[in-house]
């Protein structure tokens with residue numbers, strides 16, 4: 346069933362588990378996510394970046410938003426598990442409005458690169474508009490290192506728990522993404538993975554709302570190895586280990602943003618198939634392994650986050 350993201354995350358918050366929020370750019374990734382959710386009897390959040398709207402709409406973000414709602418709703422309405430559709434890292438009003446108008450379950454307004462007062466003001470406005478349309482809202486406080494869309498943050502700016510309390514009270518935002526040391530992409534840590542659990546615990550204590558972990562991909566080594574055996578060069582890639590993901594859920598993370606792990610699994614399956622099947626040119630065949638590997642990574646993540654059976 347197609348639901349508001351709040352329905353999924355309020356339950357996860359109450360019962361203390363995490364739900365994967367999986368990024369898509371096309372139909373094939375939607376297949377993998379829905380199939381995994383059905384097999385694991387797990388809720389799923391499907392999300393699209395602003396770039397995905399442009400990509401799927403072939404240049405028109407309004408068309409892209411409408412297309413994703415149509416595709417996701419079609420699958421959501423044909424399965425029992427709860428499915429939500431979220432705009433990830435919305436920063437331009439045009440994209441946020443396109444998704445609200447198209448019928449997204451939720452939108453993220455990412456004004457984390459603005460000073461606090463500005464982030465509060467912008468988020469307040471989006472919350473008012475989105476709530477009027479029964480759409481829930483995610484916002485971010487602090488900054489992830491690495492590239493966040495077109496904004497490069499040299500180093501992460503960790504969340505200030507007291508600012509988080511004020512931010513949530515003043516904006517009435519539904520979900521908050523506190524920066525606690527992760528970053529987007531496949532190269533998250535130079536040394537060992539280290540997140541600031543104390544800050545996370547404090548933010549949860551002070552806000553009590555569902556929290557979001559961005560940059561949460563683990564960079565599954567099994568997939569890295571298959572990809573590299575078939576021509577990929579992912580040297581130095583490193584993500585958030587499963588045991589650390591579990592700890593973030595224990596301390597209050599409920600939405601776990603996962604894009605890189607799906608991309609790595611997909612390219613591993615695609616490279617392996619193409620190298621082993623030089624005569625094949627049917628997309629339904631050469632995308633099949635890619636989907637299977639992506640589905641497997643998603644099902645494993647549902648086990649790690651403890652969302653299995655939580656429908």
Ligand SMILES: O=C(COP(=O)(O)O)N(O)CCCCO
Pocket residue numbers: 368394433434528529530531558559560561562563602603604605606
């Ligand atoms: O926080 C995340 C997921 O981060 P990742 O999957 O790279 O760890 N996202 O918001 C997905 C889009 C960012 C580009 O990857």
Ligand SMILES: [Zn+2]
Pocket residue numbers: 434529559560602
């Ligand atoms: Zn993110």
